[in-house]
Amino acid sequence: MESHLQTVLEAVRRAALLCETVADGLTGEDTARKEDRSPVTVADFGSQALIIHALRKAFPREAVVAEEDTRLLRKDDGLLKRVSEAVQSVDPSLSREDILTCIDGGDEPPDFHDVYWTLDPIDGTKGFLRGDQYAVALAKIDQGQVCLAVLACPRFSLNEKDTGTGSLAWAVRGKGAWIRSLTGKGANPLRVDSVKDPRNARFCESWERGHGTHEVHEGIAARLGISRPSLRMDSQAKYLAVARGDVSLYLRLARGKAYREKIWDHAAGALLVAEAGGRVTDFASRTLDFSQGRRLENHVGILVSNGHWHDVILDAVRAETGGSPAV
Numbered sequence: 001m002e003s004h005l006q007t008v009l010e011a012v013r014r015a016a017l018l019c020e021t022v023a024d025g026l027t028g029e030d031t032a033r034k035e036d037r038s039p040v041t042v043a044d045f046g047s048q049a050l051i052i053h054a055l056r057k058a059f060p061r062e063a064v065v066a067e068e069d070t071r072l073l074r075k076d077d078g079l080l081k082r083v084s085e086a087v088q089s090v091d092p093s094l095s096r097e098d099i100l101t102c103i104d105g106g107d108e109p110p111d112f113h114d115v116y117w118t119l120d121p122i123d124g125t126k127g128f129l130r131g132d133q134y135a136v137a138l139a140k141i142d143q144g145q146v147c148l149a150v151l152a153c154p155r156f157s158l159n160e161k162d163t164g165t166g167s168l169a170w171a172v173r174g175k176g177a178w179i180r181s182l183t184g185k186g187a188n189p190l191r192v193d194s195v196k197d198p199r200n201a202r203f204c205e206s207w208e209r210g211h212g213t214h215e216v217h218e219g220i221a222a223r224l225g226i227s228r229p230s231l232r233m234d235s236q237a238k239y240l241a242v243a244r245g246d247v248s249l250y251l252r253l254a255r256g257k258a259y260r261e262k263i264w265d266h267a268a269g270a271l272l273v274a275e276a277g278g279r280v281t282d283f284a285s286r287t288l289d290f291s292q293g294r295r296l297e298n299h300v301g302i303l304v305s306n307g308h309w310h311d312v313i314l315d316a317v318r319a320e321t322g323g324s325p326a327v
Contacts, residue, residue, distance in 0.1 A: 004059075005148065005170065008140075008148070009168065011050065012151075012152045013168055013182060015048075016152035016154045016182060017154075018046050018086060018087070018090050019047055019122060020166075021089070022041065026041070029078065038125070039125050039126060039129060040072065041122070041128065042082045042083050044068055044122045045083040045099075045103055045121070046087045046090075047136055048103050049083070049087050049094070051119055052103065052106055053091070053098070053102045055105075063111075063116040063117070066118070066264065067262070068106065068121060070104050073100065106119060112141075112144070114143070116141050118263050119138050119139075120135070120265060121136060122136065123137045123264070124234030127234025127235055132207070133156060133235050134155070135156075135237050136152040137152075137268040137269065144289045144290050144291030145290065147172070149268035150169070151240060151272060153235070153236075158179065158180070166182035167240065168180055171272045171276070175275070176189060176190075177275035177276045179244065189276075190244055192248075192276050192307065193246075193306050194306070195248045196309060198248075199225040201224070202231060202246075203217070203249045203250065204246075204247040205231075205238075206252065220313075231247050238304070239272055239304060242273050243273045245306075250304040251317070252302040252304075253301055254301050262294060263293075263294060266288065267290055270304075277307060278305055278306050279304075280302065282301055282303070283302075288302070
């Protein structure tokens with residue numbers, strides 16, 4: 001497991017540094033719109049290519065489920081050229097065709113009940129574009145449970161003295177969770193906060209209103225006696241905020257009764273929090289099951305907490321939503 005860990009830590013770290021390099025010179029030509037109108041950038045594609053290339057070399061028999069594919073790139077030679085340049089600045093050995101093959105390596109259907117990896121090359125692309133939080137998220141799944149997770153948050157300060165180097169966090173099931181500077185060495189253990197009285201807590205929620213209704217969250221907070229303002233940010237950096245003890249809980253209501261979350265948006269963060277001593281469930285108090293496909297088909301709503309009063313929060317959620325976790 002140690003050799004596996006070092007391989008994926010380095011792959012995610014290199015991808016995150018590529019993302020920051022792209023961000024430094026980002027132009028309109030580096031961004032496109034997918035069919036669902038969500039943004040995608042040179043950095044999304046480049047990050048996915050680098051990580052899947054590393055995974056294929058180290059674990060050739062293990063499938064990867066990732067967010068992006070090459071449909072846009074194969075129709076836009078200019079965008080493909082910029083992606084290729086970004087990737088080749090990190091790994092000159094990769095040809096344009098190698099890069100396309102690696103990106104499409106995340107679209108091969110695995111046996112979701114077996115071992116596979118899931119990757120979000122940039123979780124929080126809108127945050128990335130705004131200059132706010134985003135994450136590079138990679139997780140290894142075995143029989144529906146996350147066993148290894150790596151989360152790079154290039155704009156998540158390691159501590160008050162951090163000069164903007166960002167954070168690299170990881171967890172191994174049953175072994176704990178750690179954090180270090182994205183560009184440094186060594187590591188410190190992650191641990192959720194010890195807040196047991198909701199009146200002393202702070203909660204985290206998505207920046208985007210489409211990812212949850214802020215007004216409903218405020219109602220839940222009021223029921224719990226939470227008076228401190230929420231911390232709003234993009235991406236699985238919210239999971240890291242809980243795992244490090246910056247906040248006590250993170251709420252994510254479903255966008256509708258039929259909506260199911262994508263696995264790459266939660267796998268890495270869920271293990272980080274669990275191994276830091278917290279708890280992650282859906283609103284029916286069930287542990288997340290990653291064996292059902294590209295989405296969390298068995299789950300509606302997600303609650304991430306320090307674990308001390310998880311069930312109390314769930315009661316408040318049910319009371320505020322009338323028993324329906326969808327908005």
